[in-house]
Amino acid sequence: MFYKLLKFVILSRFSKQILALMLVLLVWALFISSKTGSSSAVYHYYGPALITFFLILPVLSGGIAVLKSDRDFLFTLPLKRSELALSLFVVQMLSFGLIIIYILGYSFSSLSSVLPYALIDFIALILVITSLGPITYTLKLGWRVLVATLMALLPLSAFAGFPFSPAGIYTGHPLYADITSVVLAVITVPLAFRSLSRVDLDLMKTFTRYTSGDVKRVRKFSGMSPTRAIFAVNFFIVEVSGRMNSLGSGGSYRSGRFRLSRGVLVSAIIAGAYYYLLTYRLRLPLHSQEVALFIFSIYSVIFIMFFTMGVLGNERLWLGFMTRNPTRYLRDIVVAKSLSIATLLSPLAIANFLIALGGDEQALNLGLFLLVVIPSLLIIVVYLSAFLYPLQIKEELSMPGQLNLRQMGTLLPALPAWILVTISFAVLENGLPSLAILITVTTTILFALIAIALIYSDSFGKKVIDKLVTSGFV
Amino acid sequence: MERSTLPPSIEMKGVSRYYGDFQALKNLSFKLEPGERCALLGPNGAGKTTTLKILVGLLSPSSGEAKIGDFSPSSEDSRRMMGYLPDDASPYRTFSVRENMEYIGALRGIDNVSDKVDRLLDSLQLREYEKSKVGRLSRGNVQKLALALAIIHDPSVLLLDEPLNYLDIPTQETVIEYLKNLNSTQLVSTHIMEVATRLTDRVIMISRGTFVWSGTLEELKRLGKEGEPIERIVARMLTDVL
Structure with missing residues (x-):
């Protein structure tokens, strides 16, 4: 049953062609990451900057990959909440995770000496980034800006030499970077599952708040x-x-x-x-x-x-x-x-x-x-x-x-x-x-x-x- | 500019329209005389919406000709005269009710648009929602706003797709009264015979993109047996075509 649900949830959001493209991108990213030799210093700036971007993005602009028809039909079915949450988490990861692997894959080439650490760091980061949307989409804008700011400070702190940063992998602190990213994943993934298992209730509450209210200042066109x-x-x-x-x-x-x-x-x-x-x-x-x-x-x-x-x-x-x-x-x-x-x-x-x-x-x-x-x-x-x-x-x-x-x-x-x-x-x-x-x-x-x-x-x-x-x- | 007392006619002459290989309209012809109010009836997929979109100039016919008075539907002159309400119409979601009306009023070049908006807000009982975002409105109030936007410039040609959808009974009566008092030629696409009989005097039936029948409501009733509901007569006529 779970397999059928997962297949339905994925295919209702992604065409087969785009899934195939994602697979190609993934293989390409892994291929690039396996190549060594690049020593451009650019990656040491490019990596943390992109990690910062991807940590901010799901908090500020994201949400969850839910269709209107889910609200009308899927969520009303007698499904196991845990299976529904897992399926939604997977599509969430597909809409974010593979692109991140692809983009950051290029920076792996500068991390050949710490490749095992880099892989752990990026897997943990993908889980964190995937989780941030479901955790924060119900928050009001002010709170989301605060969370986004805190999330941005984590990778950016690597530039200041702070070791416990997910981007520390680029600044000579691979072990501390892994510890930070894994701890973040351990905190955020369960919260995301909790949020996704009650998605129908939270979504309706958020939708009602989002659409309600008057405009503050009516614009005049007369x-x-x-x-x-x-x-x-x-x-x-x-x-x-x-x-x-x-x-x-x-x-x-x-x-x-x-x-x-x-x-x-x-x-x-x-x-x-x-x-x-x-x-x-x-x-x-x-x-x-x-x-x-x-x-x-x-x-x-x-x-x-x-x-x-x-x-x-x-x-x-x-x-x-x-x-x-x-x-x-x-x-x-x-x-x-x-x-x-x-x-x-x-x-x-x-x-x-x-x-x-x-x-x-x-x-x-x-x-x-x-x-x-x-x-x-x-x-x-x-x-x-x-x-x-x-x-x-x-x-x-x-x-x-x-x-x-x-x-x-x-x-x-x-x-x-x-x-x-x-x-x-x-x-x-x-x-x-x-x-x-x-x-x-x-x-x-x-x-x-x-x-x-x-x-x-x-x-x-x-x-x-x-x-x-x-x-x-x- | 002073508008002539007679509103323009609406005409389709041998119009066909393809979507890729699919032919939505097949050599469709009909005419509404100036000031006439007609219902466009047909089953799902008959081509009613395509017909309206061609008449408002949003779609071009693959062949044939559509005319609003002496003008092509896509001309500036006919756009100025026309009011259009699509099925499931959605105004600008990020605007308030008043902003929607004032914006469209300004685009239509209406003088004193504020006064016009005030009158429509009152007559359609939208006053209490004027500052509300469209997303907050019930479906019925969205429909009232959509109607207001379609008629804000006092159009002399009105093309309406299910205009009474979602409206409560008192508002339906207000809208029916309002539309009947407009000096305009009106084509109303609907599935509901009650809407057709309340809003129009004549019926044009189409099915699978082709013309089926046209006549007054009285003529339509005479096609049935004694006491036969008008809906059953229409259903039989459309089923015969299928």
């Missing part, structure tokens, strides 16, 4: 022109959402919004601190500007994906799209959101341009990347996701649909950006700054041109609308 109203919603308000067309979040869909002015303020503070640190070369353990820039750019690409997920998912064809030419409406909202992201990132881009004036060529790359490539990527990803696998969000706190291979394609436009960062970094390391800049400028122009071509192509816009309608958008 007297606005149509274009101004679109900008009021899509430019001045920034929407962040998780789990729509890509893997990497915990399962359920969640969205939040904040005012652009507040976002720019936070962004300016971060940019100021960033500029100060990199210009005055404080004696950080992370004493390599290239590595700092590298990690920063990886983070920015990952985060930008969250800005694109709700753009179409939260739209309503029968409302906004009926008020004017649908292709024009789509163009207006996408352009407004893209400009909004550019504005949000502009303080960070300016900080990089200032650093570049001080003689660091890589900073110019990153400045252009933040100001042009990421906003262009938003447009490209939105249009591509409409074609590949559009999903309309009709209810939050549940998965909008099965995860399949086509959704992975949505991430493809991000790949050239990642490759750009890697190449320009490698080129710079080899002492060819002007070539690195040429690569960046060319890619920047290319991305901007693709984005402009997409938004101004009426025939492409019509195909997108047609695809949305036939995919069941209302």
Whole structure:
């Protein structure tokens, strides 16, 4: 019975093709991890930074991989709670764990001397990361931010030389790293099982709290022109959402919004601190500007994906799209959101341009990347996701649909950006700054041109609308 | 701009629509005269929703032509005239009730949208929920909001898919009264004969994407035996086609 339940729970959330891809990624990661010889210092920064990211992600944006139909049907069946919890834990691990193995697999190559420790550390970490979503999804935002902060401090403390850190494996403390990760797993896994065994009750309570209440300040649109109203919603308000067309979040869909002015303020503070640190070369353990820039750019690409997920998912064809030419409406909202992201990132881009004036060529790359490539990527990803696998969000706190291979394609436009960062970094390391800049400028122009071509192509816009309608958008 | 007193007609001329290899509509033709109110009847999968989506310009016909008055459904002119309520309509979930209405009002270019919103909030008994997030509303109140959004600009052509779904009886009466008083051409897709008889005067029946029958409700009743319920007559006609 358990096997049947597990099979049903897995296949209702993942297509067979995506499971096969995960297997390929796993084998590839293990292959990479078995290779030795790489001694790049990058891994010593890249590893802890990614562990930090994956510990924060399930707490802030995640949840549990539950479908609406589970609430209506599966949870009402007379199933053993322990079997249900185990099945849900497995799918939770599939939606997180294998990707983590894949991504962190590359850093194994720098850990050849401590490989057995590294394996124990990562297995324990995968269990911890899998458990964090089910443990924290019922918490209010304030508590989740607190837990996320504590979770971030653990791996980041490795940079300060603290041995009891899950990321200590990268800083010469493999045994202490294993002890920390295993202790964390021993604490979090039982809590996750407890949470998953009463998922129906907790989910309903969380859902009721999440959807209830009034808006704090009702926005006024009276007297606005149509274009101004679109900008009021899509430019001045920034929407962040998780789990729509890509893997990497915990399962359920969640969205939040904040005012652009507040976002720019936070962004300016971060940019100021960033500029100060990199210009005055404080004696950080992370004493390599290239590595700092590298990690920063990886983070920015990952985060930008969250800005694109709700753009179409939260739209309503029968409302906004009926008020004017649908292709024009789509163009207006996408352009407004893209400009909004550019504005949000502009303080960070300016900080990089200032650093570049001080003689660091890589900073110019990153400045252009933040100001042009990421906003262009938003447009490209939105249009591509409409074609590949559009999903309309009709209810939050549940998965909008099965995860399949086509959704992975949505991430493809991000790949050239990642490759750009890697190449320009490698080129710079080899002492060819002007070539690195040429690569960046060319890619920047290319991305901007693709984005402009997409938004101004009426025939492409019509195909997108047609695809949305036939995919069941209302 | 002063609107002419006669609302526009609605017409489908030989419309076919394919989804891949599947043909959802097969050479479908019908016409609603200006100001006429018609019910679009048909079993599940008959092509009712596809018909409405073509008429509102969200889908293009594979062949044939749809017209709203003299305009193509996808033209700016017909969009300005049309109000559309899909089945299971969902407004913007992250907005409040008032924000939804004001936003769509602004996109529609309505002057004094606040006043218009206030009137609709009162007439549809949504006043107490104006600051509530849509996610908090009951299904009935979501439907009331959806109706308000479909009619906020006083459309002269209304295309409604199961408009009375989820509504309580007093609200149903309010909505029926409101829709009957609108100077508009209305096409109402429904499964429920009671809805058809309360909201419309004529019936268009389709099945498997093809036209089956059209006539007034009186003509439909005359097709049955003495005392035979109208639902049974419709069921027999649609079953004969299948």
